[in-house]
Amino acid sequence: MAVMVAADPVLPAFMLCSTLLVIKMYVVAVITGQVRLRKKAFANPEDALRHGGPQFCRSDPDVERCLRAHRNDMETIYPFLFLGLVYCFLGPSPLAAWLHFLGFFMGRVVHTIAYLGKLRAPIRSVAYTLAQLPCVSMALQILWEAARRL
Template identity: 70%
Template structure:
């Protein structure tokens, strides 16, 4: 990475939290695979045949829960990666940017824990909502920055 990009403290913070979020997504994928193996619930017939027979080509509620957690990550972390990158390139106040990224990160960690550990409602929906706040803030600041540039 060019040295001048690392001098942008907001971008450096974004790289840190963005990388942690991608690693978290990998962890959820690994957990999904482990749950499939433990529950013997395979999505593909060839995997079921290899692990004991076609009777294991089936759905399982715990595997489906993992898949929903992973899908929710994709629906939320990918937009964050775009918004966070563009926002950090606008060179916002580094402390404010770190707060944006930290709030999103903590919200997503809590959301995943609530999903996978079946925590009581409304833990998951509250953590989801909290994680959306910095995304809306970053999107608004990006749009205002573009509008200011055009005017």
């Protein structure tokens, strides 16, 4: 495996972007926890009791925003992890692969910043759409290659 990674620049590019995306998801999870603590809005009664009482087992708009950002990450990043890995095995040009991986990564970072920062519309929607374009491209290339080999 190490020889393949060293000889092929596409897989390391995917590994870098994928790992950064997973770290970004962890950061959103930590932010969610911090917002819960700051706003005293806990999902579980035992957490509310530990932090002030049962009245703090409640929802909060800012916590819900963090949760939606995290859910959106799961809905988009998990498919990217699959598509990107399969795409690596198609033998794409390193430049094309980097553009796909970096485009998705940057779109997701901007999407998260726009979501959590409550930036004006349509920044978040544009970032979402731009991040999805590389996924659509990779999916179509995978389908084409799979159909070609049938």
